[in-house]
């Protein structure tokens with residue numbers, strides 16, 4: 132058990148909130164128990180997940196990573212993402228925006244364009260604006276891969292969606308006739324039931340309204356989305372889920388490219404699909420810095 136104080140920061144991207152742990156040398160024993168205790172909203176700091184900030188090479192040396200993911204360099208800053216239940220995930224789109232903001236504001240990087248490494252590979256970021264508390268960030272999220280259709284049962288209702296890999300697994304369900312109001316009224320408290328064996332590692336589930344022209348006359352589309360995240364439950368936003376939702380909704384129109392303004396309970400982001408690439412643009416907020424005391428559970 133460690134008694135040394137553990138520095139942390141707290142941030143969120145469209146209210147998908149994270150405990151950020153600076154650990155450049157990858158020395159912290161980040162157990163599932165410690166992650167879930169930190170994310171607990173009454174006894175802990177509270178968060179949908181943890182972002183450990185470490186050099187990719189240091190995580191290989193300390194055994195957290197078996198090897199560098201393809202395209203990642205040892206000196207890259209690596210987003211070691213953990214869900215609130217302590218499980219690992221390959222990617223977190225809102226997390227990358229907050230992670231990039233943290234790295235820039237903390238002086239770990241000296242430029243507004245750099246690469247954030249993740250288990251899903253490198254994710255180039257652009258900070259359009261930033262200060263110690265607020266930033267606007269675009270993340271190049273890579274190619275989102277459609278992988279056939281499947282179903283999910285939520286609160287006794289079966290929905291059909293597109294399985295989509297955004298580095299992590301999603302089932303994005305565009306529901307005919309769903310409006311922002313009827314979406315907001317859905318009870319998503321029950322655990323979604325996926326088809327047995329279809330997603331061996333589980334999946335994040337998105338429910339969204341069909342595309343409509345965005346209110347601003349820019350040629351963009353608009354959609355409203357809610358998400359139930361693997362390893363967390365319903366969250367107020369999910370960046371990879373927003374990309375998956377945009378891909379599924381455009382696919383229904385026979386399109387592989389387009390701009391979609393996506394609204395979630397925690398705010399609004401813009402997803403752009405172009406030439407086989409996906410881009411997620413939205414806000415990041417850093418709201419607190421502190422120290423977890425030595426006697427904290429899990430340490």
Ligand SMILES: N[C@@H](CCC[C@H](N)C(=O)O)C(=O)O
Nearest residue numbers: 220223224225299369370371
């Ligand atoms: N909130 C994230 C996704 C986090 C990981 C997800 N729960 C999983 O297990 O795949 C995002 O913004 O993308």
